[in-house]
Amino acid sequence: MNKDHKVILTDIDGVVFDWHKTFVEWMELQGYESTGVAHHINDIHLEFGIDYNESVIKKEEFNTNMIASTLEPYAGADIWINKLYEEGYRFIGITSFSDKPIAQYYRYVNLEDHFPTDCFGSMIFLSPGEQERETLEQFHGTNLCYVDDRIYNVNSALRLGLKPVLMSHEYNVHFNRQGVFVAKDWEKLYHYIKEEHSK
Numbered sequence: 242m243n244k245d246h247k248v249i250l251t252d253i254d255g256v257v258f259d260w261h262k263t264f265v266e267w268m269e270l271q272g273y274e275s276t277g278v279a280h281h282i283n284d285i286h287l288e289f290g291i292d293y294n295e296s297v298i299k300k301e302e303f304n305t306n307m308i309a310s311t312l313e314p315y316a317g318a319d320i321w322i323n324k325l326y327e328e329g330y331r332f333i334g335i336t337s338f339s340d341k342p343i344a345q346y347y348r349y350v351n352l353e354d355h356f357p358t359d360c361f362g363s364m365i366f367l368s369p370g371e372q373e374r375e376t377l378e379q380f381h382g383t384n385l386c387y388v389d390d391r392i393y394n395v396n397s398a399l400r401l402g403l404k405p406v407l408m409s410h411e412y413n414v415h416f417n418r419q420g421v422f423v424a425k426d427w428e429k430l431y432h433y434i435k436e437e438h439s440k
Contacts, residue, residue: 246331246362247438248385252373253336254282255390256408257322258312258351261285264303273299279411281391297369304339310347310354316408319355321427325434331362335376340368377401386434388424392416404437406430 254260260282265275273289280288286296303309314322322332338348345366352361365376374397377387382402389395390408398405399420407416409425416423424430 245329247329248331248333248362249325249434250333250335250377250380250385250387250403252389252391252394252408253334253348254312254338255315255410256388257315257318257334259315260312263308263312264300267303267306267308268299281410281412283391284412301339301341301344301369304344304347305341307347309338309344310350312351314355316426318427321431322356322360325431326357326360330434332360334361334364335367335373336364337367337369337371337373340366373397374401377403386437388430395421406433 251257261279264285265288268289269275273291275288276290278288282300285300286293289296291299314320334352336348338344345364348364348366352364367373367376373389373391373394377394377398378401380387380401380403385403386406387395387398387403388406388408389398390410390413392407392413395405395407395416396418399418404422405420406422406424407413408430409423422433424433
């Protein structure tokens with residue numbers, strides 16, 4: 242990443258990759274049953290009616306399994322992120338996917354299946370449950386675009402002087418706050434980013 246690149250901060254699961262779909266399919270193969278009501282990763286235990294600690298164990302088991310390298314791009318991410326890349330944008334991924342080396346390896350494999358190697362100029366891996374706010378503080382006041390599907394994180398980004406975008410899902414569709422752009426897909430997000438950088 243050089244000084245001429247325009248930088249975008251982004252969460253990965255639920256934004257770049259459809260973690261939820263593959264995780265639910267994997268859980269159902271093991272005999273778990275989803276309620277059919279989608280939940281954010283942090284609340285996935287509610288979707289399966291299981292104990293929170295059990296969901297933490299299952300998420301870590303999934304994220305350190307090779308299946309985690311096969312996630313599909315979410316909402317046109319492969320098309321529009323690559324278009325932004327060609328136009329000089331680079332991405333910093335911030336994810337609480339896992340702090341285990343094998344999981345991080347699978348994440349890089351997954352990214353390189355869909356995006357150029359230097360598209361994600363750097364990745365910041367947090368341990369599961371670690372708050373992204375502390376990581377976002379290093380970008381305080383930079384006015385960088387930050388994309389996430391978790392309301393708590395976009396609220397933090399707004400307070401820290403970033404340009405937050407909420408990727409819309411069933412579990413956050415009720416959210417509406419001045420200063421936060423809501424995108425249903427990467428095409429909408431692409432046009433928002435281009436408009437913001439033309440100001």
